[in-house]
Amino acid sequence: KEQSDPTLPAINFLTTFVNGDSSPYAPYFAMIPKEDSGDCTTSDFFSEEELALLACPPVVAETHERRERMQRTWDQLETEGRRGS
Numbered sequence: 001k002e003q004s005d006p007t008l009p010a011i012n013f014l015t016t017f018v019n020g021d022s023s024p025y026a027p028y029f030a031m032i033p034k035e036d037s038g039d040c041t042t043s044d045f046f047s048e049e050e051l052a053l054l055a056c057p058p059v060v061a062e063t064h065e066r067r068e069r070m071q072r073t074w075d076q077l078e079t080e081g082r083r084g085s
Contacts, residue, residue, distance in 0.1 A: 007066075007073040 016023050023029065043051060043063040051060050 005069065007069050010070060011073055011077055 016025060017029055017032075020026065020029075043054065043059055044066060046054075046063070051063060054060060
């Protein structure tokens with residue numbers, strides 16, 4: 001059964017991604033759009049100012065909840081020493 005919370009897989013992806021060229025997945029990561037490209041159009045990549053421009057409180061609230069969940073998981077992994085560097 002798949003997890004409904006994508007936070008841990010996202011953290012695992014990000015810790016692998018930051019290894020850059022030393023990662024065996026580097027060729028795949030090179031194909032991911034950069035954060036300033038027009039292809040990153042989910043609210044997860046929006047600044048607070050851009051979120052405010054949405055004028056859609058449910059989307060803003062959901063985005064904040066995802067960010068907070070991601071931060072809590074990141075902090076927990078860091079505390080446990082399981083986060084890559």
